[in-house]
C-alpha cells in the first residue's frame with residue numbers, strides 16, 4: 264500500500280484485497296481446483312496443479328504479508344508451518360533453542376523428528392537472560408512471546424541481536440499477539456510462525472497456519488517444502504480466514520477490553536493467588552509489552568486454590584464456555600494442567616476473552632467465582 268501508514272483497522276479491512284473493479288466481488292470466492300487447464304509447455308505458469316499453488320492462497324498470503332511486513336506462506340495448520348520451519352531451516356550438527364514453556368507440540372516435533380536428524384534441542388524458559396545465554400553454536404532460536412500459557416514476554420529486539428551475533432535465525436511464534444498486536448519482523452526477527460486457527464480467523468471453525476519471512480528466498484524455500492510434502496491448506500479454509508481478517512481489529516479491540524476487565528476483577532479476588540495479563544501495570548511482562556506490543560491480547564491466566572476449585576468455577580460459568588484453544592468470538596476457559604504437557608499449577612485457568620459485552624462477562628465471572636467458593 265502506498266501513502267502514509269494507515270491505522271490497523273484500515274489495514275485489516277483492505278489487506279490482500281484486489282483493486283476495486285466494477286462488477287467484481289470485494290473478495291473473490293475460493294478457487295477449487297486439482298488440475299487447472301493446461302496446454303502445451305508449462306513454462307513459468309503458476310496455476311498448474313492444486314498442490315503447487317492456488318489463487319485463494321495467494322490472496323490470503325498477500326493479506327498476511329501486508330500485516331506482518333514480510334513474505335507469507337500459508338499452511339494447513341500452525342503445526343504444519345512450525346514443522347516446515349524446524350525441519351527445513353535447522354542445520355544438522357547445530358542445536359536449536361526452543362521454549363520449555365511454550366506450545367507443547369513444537370518441542371515434541373523437536374523430540375521426535377529433529378534429534379534423530381542430528382539437531383539437538385535446547386529447551387529454555389521464556390526469559391531474556393536464559394535465552395541469550397543458550398545461543399552458542401545454535402542455528403535457530405525459536406521464541407513464543409507472549410508465551411502460552413504463562414504469558415511471559417521477552418524483548419524481541421534484544422534476542423534478535425543476540426541470535427544474529429551467533430549466526431542464528433530468530434523465529435517468533437506470533438500466534439498470541441497477532442500481526443496487529445506485534446510486528447516481530449520489524450523488531451529484527453527473520454521469521455514469524457503462527458496458527459491462523461486462533462485470532463486470525465477468530466470464529467473457532469477452522470485450522471490454518473502460516474510463516475512470514477523477511478527474506479523472499481526463504482519464503483520460496485518453505486513454499487517448495489509445502490509443494491513437495493503436500494502440507495497444503497484447503498482453499499475454503501484459506502478463503503474463510505481471509506474474509507475474517509477484515510474484522511480482526513474490531514474483534515481484538517473488544518477482546519482486549521474484555522480481557523483487561525476480567526483481569527482487573529480477578530486481581531481483586533482473595534481466592535485468586537496469581538493473575539497474569541501483560542496489560543496489568545504490576546504484571547512482570549508489562550514493561551516489555553508496553554514497548555513492543557500495540558495491544559495486550561485476549562488471554563488471561565489465573566490460579567485458583569486447587570483443581571476441584573477450578574473445576575467448580577468452570578462448571579458454574581455460563582458465558583465462559585469450556586474449550587481449549589483461544590482467540591475466538593466466544594469467551595472460553597480451561598484448566599490448563601488437564602493436558603499434563605504444561606508445568607502449571609493444578610488450579611491454573613487459561614481464559615480467552617471473546618467479544619461479548621463486557622458487563623455480561625464481568626457478571627458471569629463474578630457469579631462463577633462466588634459459586635465456586637462454596
Ligand SMILES: *Cc1c(COP(=O)(O)O)cnc(C)c1O
Nearest residue numbers: 340341342366411438458460471
Ligand atoms: C495453536 C498454537 C499453535 C499450533 O497451531 P495449530 O493451528 O493448532 O496447528 C502453535 N503455537 C501456538 C502458540 C498456538 O497457540
